[in-house]
Amino acid sequence: MALLDYLLGQKKKPSAMQARDRLQILLAHERLQAKAPDYLPKLREEILQVIAKYVDIDDENLQISLDEENGFEVLELNLILPESKR
Amino acid sequence: MARVIVVTSGKGGVGKTTTSASFSAGLALKGFKVAVIDFDVGLRNLDLIMGCERRVVYDFVNVVQGEASLKQALIKDKKTPNLYILAASQTRDKDALTLEGVGKVIDDLKADGFDYIICDSPAGIEKGAQLALYYADEAVIVTNPEVSSVRDSDRILGILQAKSKRAIDGETPVVEHLILTRYNPSRVAAGEMLAMQDVVELLSVDLLGVVPESEEVLQASNAGIPVILNEDTSASEAYKDIVDRFLGENKPQRFLTVEHKSLFKKLFGK
Numbered sequence: 633m634a635l636l637d638y639l640l641g642q643k644k645k646p647s648a649m650q651a652r653d654r655l656q657i658l659l660a661h662e663r664l665q666a667k668a669p670d671y672l673p674k675l676r677e678e679i680l681q682v683i684a685k686y687v688d689i690d691d692e693n694l695q696i697s698l699d700e701e702n703g704f705e706v707l708e709l710n711l712i713l714p715e716s717k718r
Numbered sequence: 719m720a721r722v723i724v725v726t727s728g729k730g731g732v733g734k735t736t737t738s739a740s741f742s743a744g745l746a747l748k749g750f751k752v753a754v755i756d757f758d759v760g761l762r763n764l765d766l767i768m769g770c771e772r773r774v775v776y777d778f779v780n781v782v783q784g785e786a787s788l789k790q791a792l793i794k795d796k797k798t799p800n801l802y803i804l805a806a807s808q809t810r811d812k813d814a815l816t817l818e819g820v821g822k823v824i825d826d827l828k829a830d831g832f833d834y835i836i837c838d839s840p841a842g843i844e845k846g847a848q849l850a851l852y853y854a855d856e857a858v859i860v861t862n863p864e865v866s867s868v869r870d871s872d873r874i875l876g877i878l879q880a881k882s883k884r885a886i887d888g889e890t891p892v893v894e895h896l897i898l899t900r901y902n903p904s905r906v907a908a909g910e911m912l913a914m915q916d917v918v919e920l921l922s923v924d925l926l927g928v929v930p931e932s933e934e935v936l937q938a939s940n941a942g943i944p945v946i947l948n949e950d951t952s953a954s955e956a957y958k959d960i961v962d963r964f965l966g967e968n969k970p971q972r973f974l975t976v977e978h979k980s981l982f983k984k985l986f987g988k
Contacts, residue, residue, distance in 0.1 A: 651852025651865050652916045659872050661919060666876045 668698045679709070688714055720828040722835045724854040726878075728870030730841030732862045733899035736935055737957075738838035739767045740946035741858065742959035746801035749972025750833040753792065755804040755823075757850035758840035759815060762806035768795065770803055779807035781973055782819035788826050795938050797947060802832075812846050843877055852883050856893040859923060862900045863912040871896075875921065895926040896932075897960060902931045904976045914974055927960035929953055930973040 676696045683689055693712040698705060725738045735756075752964040755778060756764035756812035765771040770793050776786035788804075793804075795801035807814060822973070827835050851857065857878050861871045875894065879885055882892050898914055905911040918925050929935075934953045938945035947959040952973060959969050 642977075648906065648909045648912050648916070651912050652920070655813065655865060655868055655920050658869060662869075662872065666873075 664700070665700060670694060672698065683711065690714075720835060722824060722837065722853050723856045724837040724851040725837055725858045725860060726839035726847060726851055726874050727841065727860040728843060728847075728874040729862075732860050732867050732960075733897075733929070733935075734841070734860050735763050735767050735838055736939065736945065737858065737860050737897055737899065737929075738764060738836055739944040740953075740957040740972075741961065741964075742834070742836045743768075743795070743798045743801055743944040744957055744965075745834050745836075746798045748961065748965065749800065751800045751802075751831055752834045752836065753802045753827050754836040754838060755830045756838050757815070757846055758838065759806050759810060759846060760808065761810050761840065762808050764838050765793075765803065765805045765922050766942060767939050768803055768944060769797070770939060771942070774805045777805045777807040778823070779810045779814040781823055782815055788823065788830070797943065812844075815846070815849055817849065817852060820849055821853060827894045834940065835949035843873060847874070847875065848881055849889070851878055851892075852876070852881070854882055854892050855884070856895065857985070858895050858897055859921070860897050860899055860937045861917060862922070863898060863906070863914070863917055865912075868912070868917055869923055875923065887946065891894070894923045895896050895964070896921060896923040897926050897929065899929040900931040901928045901973065903974060906974075907976060925971065926963055927956055928971060928973050929956040929960075965981060 676694065679696070680689075680691065680694050683694070689711070693714075695708075695710040697708050699708055700706070724739065725734050727734050738754055742752045746752040754764065754768075757778075758764075759779060773793050777789035777981050778791065780786040781788050781791045785827050792804055792962055795803060798932040803907055824835055830890070833944055837850045837854065841847040851874075859871050859875065861867050878892050878894065884890065884892050896918065901914065906913045914925065914928055930952050932951065932953045934951040935945050938948050938953070945951065945953045946961075948954050956973055959972060962969050
C-alpha cells in the first residue's frame with residue numbers, strides 16, 4: 633500500500649504530526665480543566681435549576697467553561713433554547 | 719544538603735524503575751551517598767532490577783511501621799559503593815505508608831548523611847504516586863514518545879505543581895526534568911514517532927536526556943544490573959550523560975539521529 637501511495641503521489645500526514653497536533657489541543661484543554669475551580673459543576677447545576685423554572689431545557693444544552701483570553705479569565709455560558717412550539 | 723528526587727511518569731512501563739536504578743547508580747559512581755526507595759508497595763521491582771532481590775529482609779513498610787530500623791532495612795549495593803536500596807513491601811497494602819512515616823524515613827536518611835534520596839514512584843496518580851512525590855525537591859519525569867505517555871506526564875506535572883509539599887507550603891517549586899526513554903531515531907525520521915522537540919515543547923520541561931530504545935535495557939534487567947553499568951552500550955552512555963547534565967555539566971544531546979555503523983564495526987564490532 634505504501635508503495636502504491638508513493639506511486640500515486642498521495643501524501644498522508646505523518647502520524648507523528650497527528651500525535652503532536654492532537655496532544656496540543658488535548659493538553660491545553662486538560663490544563664484548563666485542572667485549573668478550573670471546584671464550584672463549577674455545582675454552579676452549573678444551580679444555573680440549570682433557575683433556567684428550568686422558565687424554559688424547558690435539556691441537561692446537555694447548557695455548557696459552562698472557563699477560558700483564558702488576553703490574560704482575562706472568561707466564564708463562558710452556552711445555552712441552547714428549545715425550539716418554541718407553535 | 720540532601721536532595722530528594724522523585725522519578726515519576728503517571729503511566730506504567732515507561733522506564734521509571736530502569737531510570738531510578740541507573741540514575742542512582744550513576745550518582746553513587748560520582749562519589750555521592752545515595753539511597754533509592756521503591757514506593758511501589760505490593761508490586762516491588764526495584765530490588766529485581768538492581769539484583770538484590772535475595773537480600774531483602776526488611777522493607778520500607780517495616781521501617782515506616784517501626785518494625786525494623788532504617789539500618790536493618792537499607793540494602794548496601796554490591797556493585798556500586800555508596801549506594802543503598804530500600805525495597806518496597808511485597809505483601810502489605812498501600813495504606814501501610816503514611817505521609818508522616820515517609821517524612822520521618824526521609825529525615826532520618828538526611829541525618830545519616832545521604833546526599834541524594836531517589837524515590838521510585840509507582841505508576842498512576844493515586845496515593846502511592848502522591849506519597850512518592852510529596853517530599854521531592856526535584857522531579858525526573860520519564861516519558862515515552864507516545865501519546866498516552868505524554869498525556870500522563872502532563873497530568874503528573876500538574877499534580878507536582880499542586881500537591882507536592884513545596885507547592886502546598888508555597889516554597890520554590892519542585893525542579894522538573896524530563897527523560898525521554900525508548901526513543902527510536904529512525905522512526906522519528908520516518909515521521910512515525912513524536913520527535914524530542916515536540917515532546918519537550920508539549921510538556922515545557924527541560925530535557926535531561928534521551929535514552930534510545932535498545933536491547934541492552936532488557937538484557938541488563940535480565941541480569942539484575944543497572945544498565946548504566948553495562949559499559950559501551952548506548953543506554954549506559956545515555957544515562958551517564960544524564961547524570962552529568964543533572965550535576966551541571968553542559969553536554970550536548972546525543973542519540974537523536976540514526977547512527978550508521980561502519981562496515982568495520984558491522985563485521986567485527988558488537
